[in-house]
Amino acid sequence: MKPEELAPVLPQYCAVRDALANHETVKKALAAIRRDEQLTIADQIAITEIEAPPFHEEVRGTDLIRRFKELGLTDVTRDSEGNVIAIRKGTGNGPLLVLGAHQDTVFPAGTNVKxxxxxxxxxxxxxxxxxxxLAVILQVLRTLQELKIDTVGDIAFVCTVGEEGNGDLRGSKHLFYKSGMKIxxxxxVDGVDVGRLLCAATGSKRYxxxxxGPGGHSxxxxxxxSAVHAMGRAIAKIADVVPPQSARSTFTCGTVHGGTTVNSIAAHCEMELDMRxxxxxxxxxxxxxxxxxxxxxxEEENRRWGATGEDAVKLTLEPIGHRPGGHQSDDAPTLQCARAAMDACGITLTGYxxxxxxxxxxxxxxxPATTLGGGGTEGFNHNVKEWYDPKDSYLGTQLALLTSLMLVGMAGVTEPTLPKRA
Structure with a gap:
């Protein structure tokens, strides 16, 4: 949906937003975030320079545990999957909100991350x-602590593992399927564009x-x-597929590997297939x-050469990823609060x-869930040439703070807008 097609933010969320945005302590918090942006950037640089390759986020996780404890939290743990979870308790019987970011990168061990x-x-x-x-959620916590802002509900600052690629959201899956937390x-906070609000989840299946095959001398x-020829036939067929049109759908054969030498009939090859x-x-x-x-x-490769039994090419499909998708109402409290907070921060909604x-x-x-941009601009994402421009980057932290306060409530000022699950 285009942002201009959305109905206005519901009045009850605007009222909560206004009560917070006009409160002196919240004004001080938003001003402090802007004033302290260089501290946020310093955290961002320090975190970047700790490698966190796929399935090996331990060193970065240990550093994050230290940072949360230094900011005054005592309930800081690392679960069996590797997620770092730091709980900041609220004052009452309020909801539990997760404010998270992911530890892992797409880059292999040994990549120069200076x-x-x-x-x-x-x-x-x-x-x-x-x-x-990660730097944004640390700064949100730092601001809450320094200004002694009490929330009604609890906030769990969670640094997940395995968000990227074949990590298959393993950290988030563990959090919701196995942790026992009543979230x-x-x-x-992922990506940097503060004008983009994620309202739905793109599902994917990966194989x-x-x-x-038997292989042999060419x-x-x-x-x-030939295993390679069979794979080539498969890729050609996939390339001609017209995906379903009722919802945006995509596919790609992302990687291919196999063969032995230029003068060998390939006995084995493999490809990775992504469908979304x-x-x-x-x-x-x-x-x-x-x-x-x-x-x-x-079947066509086998029929071409009359191969049967042990002489035929055989296929094995190995599932390597399943990310469930889904939609939610535009009235979901996470979306309503984020949109209202954008208005208060002077941010224009450009992507929904x-x-x-x-x-x-x-x-x-x-x-209820969403993903917010961390502020600033970026380029060459997932590339060793990745860059980041911190101009106006404080807006991402302001947005994360105000949205979170709207959801969990500020003691003595507003009630939570995020309902507790039964």
């Missing part, structure tokens, strides 16, 4: 994704597709089926279209869309 300041532009792998998000709402065994859709039914439909085409490709990130799990379970 930050270079290039005339104010910060350059380093992971400087924005998601070191910025009432979820906000992730590692293995092709296996001259002596010519006429033997903004609709749950459409994702199922897309999978039903594509997977049979891979089987047909193997779906994506695949840590909020997927919450939305798929019917828990």
């Amino acid at each position: 930050v270079k300041n290039d005339n104010g532009i910060l350059r380093a792998p992971g400087i924005s994704d998601d070191a910025r998000g 009432d709402g979820f906000i992730s 590692r597709v293995h092709f296996d 001259w002596k065994r010519f006429g033997t089926v 859709s903004a609709g749950s039914e459409e994702l199922v439909e897309l999978e039903k279209i594509i997977l049979p085409l891979i089987e047909q490709a193997c 869309t779906a994506a695949s990130t840590d909020h997927n799990i919450a939305i798929s379970l019917g828990i």
Whole structure:
């Protein structure tokens, strides 16, 4: 949906927003965030320079535990999956809100993560994704602590693992499926565009597709089926697929590996297949279209050379990822509060869309959730040339603070707008 097509923010959320934004302590908090932005950026740089490759976020997690404790929290733990969870208790029987960001990056161990300041532009792998998000939630906590702002509900500051790629949202899944926490709402700070608000979760299914055959010498065994040729037939078929049109749906064969030498008939190869859709039914439909085409490709390779039994190419589908998707009402409290807070911070809503990130799990379970931008601008995301421009970056932290206060309530000022789950 285009932002201009949205109905106005509901009056009850505007009233809460106004009560907070006009309160002297909140005014001081928002001003402090702007004043202390260099401290937030210093945290962002320091976090960036601690490697957090896929499935190896431990060192960064240990540093984050130290930071939360130094900010005065005592209930700070690391769960069995690697999530760092720091609880700031509220004053009453209020809701539990998660304010999170992810620890992991897409970059392998040994990547040079030293930050270079290039005339104010910060350059380093992971400087924005998601070191910025981690720095933002730390600054939200620091501001609450320094100004002694009491919330009604609890806030769990959560630094997840496994958000990227084949991490398959393992940290967020553990948080919602196994932790036992009764989470009432979820906000992730991921990406930097403060004008973009994520309202829905893009679902995805991922497979590692293995092709296996007898292999052999390209001259002596010519006429033997080839695993690579079977995979080529499959990719050609997939490339011609027209995805479902009722919801945005995409696919790609993202990686291919295999073969032995230039003069060998390949005995093994594999590819990684990614399928996504903004609709749950459409994702199922897309999978039903594509997977049979891979089987047909193997059948065609075998039929071309008359191969049967042990002489045939065999197919193995290995699931490597399933990110559930979902939608929520535009009246969801997370979305209403974020939009109202944007207005108070002078931020124009420019994007209202779906994506695949840590909020997927919450939305798929019917828990109000969204993802906010951390502020500033970025480029070459997921690339060693990644850069970050901190101009007006304080807006991301202001937005995260005000949205969170609206949801959990400020003691003596506002009640929570986030309902507790039964």
